Amino acid sequence: MIIADKLKTTNRAExxxxxxxVEDLLxxxxxxxxxxxxEYVARFxxxxxxxxxxxxxYADLCEMMRSEGKAQGGHLQICQNILQELTELHTxxxxxxxxx
Numbered sequence: 001m002i003i004a005d006k007l008k009t010t011n012r013a014e015x016x017x018x019x020x021x022v023e024d025l026l027x028x029x030x031x032x033x034x035x036x037x038x039e040y041v042a043r044f045x046x047x048x049x050x051x052x053x054x055x056x057x058y059a060d061l062c063e064m065m066r067s068e069g070k071a072q073g074g075h076l077q078i079c080q081n082i083l084q085e086l087t088e089l090h091t092x093x094x095x096x097x098x099x100x
Contacts, residue, residue, distance in 0.1 A: 001057040002050070016082045023075060026062055031071055033059035 004022070007015035029036045037055040046054060064076055075083075093099050 001054045004057075012082055012086060016079060016086065019079050019082075020075065022061065023065065023070070023079070026058070026065060027071065031062040031065055033062045036062070 004015065004018055007018055025040070026036070029040065033055070036058045041051060041054050041058065044051075044054070061076070064078075065071055068074075068076060070076055
């Protein structure tokens with residue numbers, strides 16, 4: 001969550017790659033938020049507030065993946081939206097006379 005928050009504002013392409021990795025991580029844990037908290041988040045050095053926020057972030061992503069039918073594969077709609085934004089930026093830059 002901390003890395004995602006930073007990348008979301010500093011580098012959208014890296015944020016997208018990071019989120020794809022998170023999706024794979026969540027699938028590896030079977031979208032089990034309790035297991036993720038117990039076996040994954042517990043490894044991080046976080047204060048109580050950060051730990052709770054991080055656990056909630058992963059739990060929310062698990063729920064989003066279940067509700068969007070992405071438990072076995074595919075990408076969350078938020079990731080698809082970012083990919084679309086990056087594609088539009090890429091296309092715009094290719095067509096721009098300022099960047100031959």
